[in-house]
Amino acid sequence: MNIIDVPVYQLAEMLKDRKLSSAELTKAYLDRIKQVEGTVRAFITLMEEKAMAMALAADGRLMSGTNTTPLTGIPIAIKDLLCIQGHPTTCGSKILQNFIPPYDASVIARLRDAGSVFLGKTNMDEFAMGSSTENSRFFCTRNPWNPAMVPGGSSGGSAAAVAARETPLALGTDTGGSIRQPAAFCGITGLKPTYGSVSRYGLVAYASSLDQIGPMARCVRDAALLLDAISFHDPLDSTSADVTRPRCYEASLRPGISGVKIGVPREFFREGMDEGIRQRLDEARRVMEGLGARFIDVSIPALDCSLAAYYVIAPCEASSNLARYDGCRYGYRAEGEPDVISMYKKTRREGFGEEVLRRIIIGTYALSSGYYEAYYLKAQKVRTLIKRDFDRAFQECDFLFAPATPTPAFPIGEKADDPLSMYLSDIFTVSVNMAGLPGLVVPCGFTKGLPVGLQLIGRAFGEASLVNAGAAFQEATDFHLKTPDCSVVSGQ
Ligand code: GLN
Numbered sequence: 001m002n003i004i005d006v007p008v009y010q011l012a013e014m015l016k017d018r019k020l021s022s023a024e025l026t027k028a029y030l031d032r033i034k035q036v037e038g039t040v041r042a043f044i045t046l047m048e049e050k051a052m053a054m055a056l057a058a059d060g061r062l063m064s065g066t067n068t069t070p071l072t073g074i075p076i077a078i079k080d081l082l083c084i085q086g087h088p089t090t091c092g093s094k095i096l097q098n099f100i101p102p103y104d105a106s107v108i109a110r111l112r113d114a115g116s117v118f119l120g121k122t123n124m125d126e127f128a129m130g131s132s133t134e135n136s137r138f139f140c141t142r143n144p145w146n147p148a149m150v151p152g153g154s155s156g157g158s159a160a161a162v163a164a165r166e167t168p169l170a171l172g173t174d175t176g177g178s179i180r181q182p183a184a185f186c187g188i189t190g191l192k193p194t195y196g197s198v199s200r201y202g203l204v205a206y207a208s209s210l211d212q213i214g215p216m217a218r219c220v221r222d223a224a225l226l227l228d229a230i231s232f233h234d235p236l237d238s239t240s241a242d243v244t245r246p247r248c249y250e251a252s253l254r255p256g257i258s259g260v261k262i263g264v265p266r267e268f269f270r271e272g273m274d275e276g277i278r279q280r281l282d283e284a285r286r287v288m289e290g291l292g293a294r295f296i297d298v299s300i301p302a303l304d305c306s307l308a309a310y311y312v313i314a315p316c317e318a319s320s321n322l323a324r325y326d327g328c329r330y331g332y333r334a335e336g337e338p339d340v341i342s343m344y345k346k347t348r349r350e351g352f353g354e355e356v357l358r359r360i361i362i363g364t365y366a367l368s369s370g371y372y373e374a375y376y377l378k379a380q381k382v383r384t385l386i387k388r389d390f391d392r393a394f395q396e397c398d399f400l401f402a403p404a405t406p407t408p409a410f411p412i413g414e415k416a417d418d419p420l421s422m423y424l425s426d427i428f429t430v431s432v433n434m435a436g437l438p439g440l441v442v443p444c445g446f447t448k449g450l451p452v453g454l455q456l457i458g459r460a461f462g463e464a465s466l467v468n469a470g471a472a473f474q475e476a477t478d479f480h481l482k483t484p485d486c487s488v489v490s491g492q
Contacts, residue, residue: 002028003020003024003025003028004028004029004032004165004168005165005483007168007218007219007221007222008070008071008074008168008169008217008218008221008222008225008226009070009221009222009225009249011025011074011168012070012071012072012074012225015058015062015072015073015074016062016068018062018063021055021059021062021073022055022056022058022059022062022072022073022074022117023052023055023056023059025055025073025074025075026051026052026054026055026073026075026117026119027052027055029075029119029166029167029168030048030051030052030119032164032165032166033046033119033120033166036144036164036165036166037166039142039147040141040142040144040147040160040161040164040166041123041139041140041141041142041160042077042122042123042141042151042156042157042158042160042161042164042166043077043119043120043121043122043123043157043161043166044080044088044090044092044120044121044122044123044124044136044138044157045080045087045088045090045120045121046119046120047087047118047119047120047121048120050087050118051075051117051118051119051120054115054116054117054118055073055075055117057115058072058073058115058117059073061073061115067115068115069114069115069229070225070229070249071111071114071115071116071225071226071229072114072115072116073115073117074115074116074117074168074169075116075117075118075119075167075168075169076111076116076117076118076119076167076168076169076170076171076226077118077119077120077121077122077157077158077161077162077166077167077169077170077171078108078118078120078121078122078158078170078171079121079122079124079155079157079158079170079171079172079173080092080121080122080123080124080157081124081127081128081173081203081204081206082105082107082108082171082173082202082203082204082213083101083103083104083105083108083202083203083204084101084104084105084108084118084121085101085102085103085104085108086100086101086102087100087101087118087121088100088121089101089121089204090121090137090138091124091126091127091128091204092123092124092125092126092127092128092135092136092137092138092154093126093127093137093351093352093353093356094137094332094350094351094352094353095325095331095332095347095348095351095352096204096325096331096332097137097331097332098331098332099330099331101202103202104202105199105201105202105203106199106201106202106234106236106237107171107198107199107202107203107213107230108202109202110229110230110232111229111230114229116229119166119167122141122155122157122158122161122170123136123138123139123141123156123157124136124153124154124155124156124157124158125153125154125156125178125355126352126353126355126356127204127206127318127322127356128154128155128173128175128178128206128211129154129206129318129355129356129359130153130154130355130422131152131153131154131177131178131181131415131422131423131425131426132150132151132152132153132156132410132412132415132416132422132425133150133151133152133153133154133156133157133160133182134150134153134412134413134416135153135154135353135355135356136157137353140412141156141157141160142160142412143160143163143185143186143409143450144160144163144164144186144484145163145186145187145409145449145450145451145484146409146449146450148411148412149185149409149410149411149412149450150185150409150410150411150412151163151182151185151186151409152181152182152183152184152185152186152405152409152425153178153181153182154173154175154178154182155170155172155173155174155178155179155182155190155216156182156185156186158170158171158172158182158216159172159182159183159185159186159188159190159216160182160186162186162188162216162217162218163186163187163188163483163484164484165483168217168218168222169215169216169217169222169226170215170216170217171213171214171215171216171226171230172190172213172214172215172216173203173206173211173212173213173214174190174192174211174212174214174429174433174439175206175207175210175211175212175314175433176207176210176310176314176426176429176430176433177192177404177425177426177428177429177430177432177433179191179192179214179216179441180192180404180429180432180439180441180453180455181404181405181425181426181429182216183216183404183441183453184404184405184441184443184451184452184453184455185405185408185409185450185451185453186409186451187443187446187451187453187479187480187482187484188216188217188218188443188480189216189217189218189219189220189222189223189440189441189442189443189470189474189480190214190215190216190217190223190440190441191214191215191216191223191224191227191438191439191440191441191463191466191467192212192214192432192433192438192439192440193212193213193214193227193231193438193463194212194241194436194437194438194458194460194461194462194463195209195210195212195239195433195436195437195460196239196240196241196243196436197212197231197241197245197438197461197463198212198213198214198227198230198231198240199213199230199232199234199236199237199240200212200213200237200239200240201234201236201237201240205317205321206314206317206318206321207313207314207315207316207317207318207321208239208317208321209239209313209317210310210313210314210317210433210434212433213230214227215227215230218480219471219474219480220252220440220442220467220470220471220473220474220480221249221252221253221471221474223248223440223467224248224249224251224252224467224471225248225249227248227463227467228247228248228249231245231248231463232245241461243461245461245463246461246462246463246464247464248463248464248467250464251463251464251465251467251468251471252467252468252470252471253471254468255468255469255471255472255474255475256291256292256468256472257288257291257292257293257468257469257472257473258291258292258293259292259293259294260292260293260294260398260399260465260469261293261294261296261396261397261398262288262293262294262295262296262397262398262399262400262401263295263296263297263298263393263394263396263397263399263400263401264285264295264296264297264298264400264401264402265298265299265300265303265393265400265402266297266298266299267299267300267301267303267304268300268303268402268403268428269281269403272406273403273406274406274407274408274447275447276408276446276447276448276452277403277405277406277407277408277447277452278403279447280444280445280446280447280452280454281401281403281444281452281454283444283445284401284444284445284454284473284477285401287473287476287477288401288469288472288473290476291472291473291476293469295401296396296397298393298396298397298400299389299393300386300389300390300393300431301389302382302385302386302388302389302431303386303389303431305382305385305386306382306386306427306430306431306434307423307424307426307427307430308379308382309378309379309382309383309386309434310379310426310430310431310433310434311362311423312362312366312375312376312378312379313376313379313380313383313434314359315359315360315362315363315366316363316366316367316375316376316379317363318356318359318360318363319359319360319361319362319363319364319367320363320367322352322356322360325347325348325351325352326344326347326348327343327344327346327347327348327351328344331351332347332350332351333347334346334347334349334350334351348360355419358419366379383434383435386431386434386435387434387435387436390431390435390437390457394459398459398465399456399457399458399459399462399465399466399469400456400457400458401454401455401456402428402454402455402456402457403428403452403453403454403455404428404429404441404453404454404455405425405428405429405453406424406425406427406428407425408447408448408450408451408452409450409451410425428455429455432455432457436460437457437458437459437460437462438457438458438459438460438461438462438463438466439455439456439457439458439466440455440456440458440463440466440467440469440470441453441454441455441456442454442456442470442473442474442479442480443479443480443482444473444477444479445479446479446482451479451482454473456469456470
């Protein structure tokens with residue numbers, strides 16, 4: 001077996017027993033990146049030298065056997081909106097093209113302490129706004145299963161890199177689906193943690209009340225290992241929850257869903273869903289029933305309003321968060337303007353792409369004094385209703401069973417000029433962010449040669465039971481072991 005096909009939890013054992021060195025492993029991944037990156041285009045910045053230096057340092061720790069963790073010596077790719085001290089953090093934007101952060105995000109500092117090896121920064125929709133990675137100001141990433149298709153977004157670079165075996169692990173962020181939707185499109189495992197689980201310190205903000213960092217991996221066990229490493233209470237983030245967190249890796253070692261009650265929210269299964277996705281979900285349900293789970297009907301009536309409310313709240317928060325990019329403090333600055341107001345305007349018009357500008361305009365409008373109550377306040381009320389619907393559903397069941405996306409990956413260019421149809425790809429994911437809940441996506445088969453994702457939604461801080469169920473599903477199926485035909489990818 002090729003070393004790049006081995007799951008992280010096994011690699012950790014091999015590294016610990018010195019059957020493999022981190023330098024060998026890192027080199028194997030860097031070689032793989034060279035082989036397929038010309039087609040996949042998952043990375044904005046490759047950190048080749050840094051990665052080899054981190055691998056050698058990890059080998060030193062592993063050799064002495066002191067201060068090691070399951071992630072010591074394991075490579076990881078980082079979405080390019082998390083600050084790594086001394087390395088560019090672009091957010092997929094021209095406005096931050098030359099920005100080099102002077103500090104580490106808290107999750108990065110944790111991973112550094114754990115001995116992870118940073119391979120590079122992955123491509124994304126500009127400021128995480130988008131569902132296809134086509135909004136990156138640099139280039140579009142391709143879906144490793146079919147390079148004519150999008151990888152999803154906004155964490156499309158991270159998802160494609162994991163699927164194409166360019167990295168065993170990646171960090172993504174999910175504001176309205178950006179871990180789960182690309183995970184589904186690329187046939188990998190993605191976990192959006194409960195809001196407040198993972199520190200957002202050093203994460204460039206899109207919509208602060210929705211953003212959450214989470215793991216992207218090949219299997220649930222690997223995702224659980226990464227989640228355990230990045231989930232902690234951080235005083236540097238005032239929204240970081242001061243609660244005892246579940247140990248997810250341990251939960252993944254006790255897979256099982258016998259006797260578990262799973263709710264099927266009927267609003268997630270209406271007409272309009274791709275027939276192949278419906279069939280794969282039916283099959284997944286039968287697998288889970290075979291494992292002893294019981295399915296019941298539940299309802300999340302506010303789902304119908306969730307997309308509309310999300311696309312008010314997220315742009316409102318974004319318009320405020322993005323006010324700091326004005327050409328004065330850091331990042332891109334348009335030169336040659338006669339006064340400071342025209343400099344601001346030109347900087348922002350040139351620095352931001354079309355979708356980001358659209359959202360700033362929508363957000364500023366919805367927050368303006370005449371419209372605040374009609375839009376922002378109304379959307380916040382809808383948010384409360386969504387939360388209540390989930391609370392009610394969880395009185396009847398342990399977690400929810402839903403599709404991750406209404407369709408499989410779509411062709412590059414198909415929705416690029418049609419923002420509303422692009423927004424619709426988030427229909428099954430945004431409500432989970434609005435309620436602050438954890439969501440796990442695992443691959444559950446294929447339709448038209450493209451992966452399909454199953455989404456399990458849990459109670460707040462119920463990650464362990466999601467992981468437990470996801471691991472049981474992956475023990476009973478082999479979809480997570482399928483790999484895209486990379487000879488096709490590299491030959492394109
Ligand atoms: N596609 C959604 C948006 O554009 C979600 C993005 C995200 O989760 N970062 O807002």
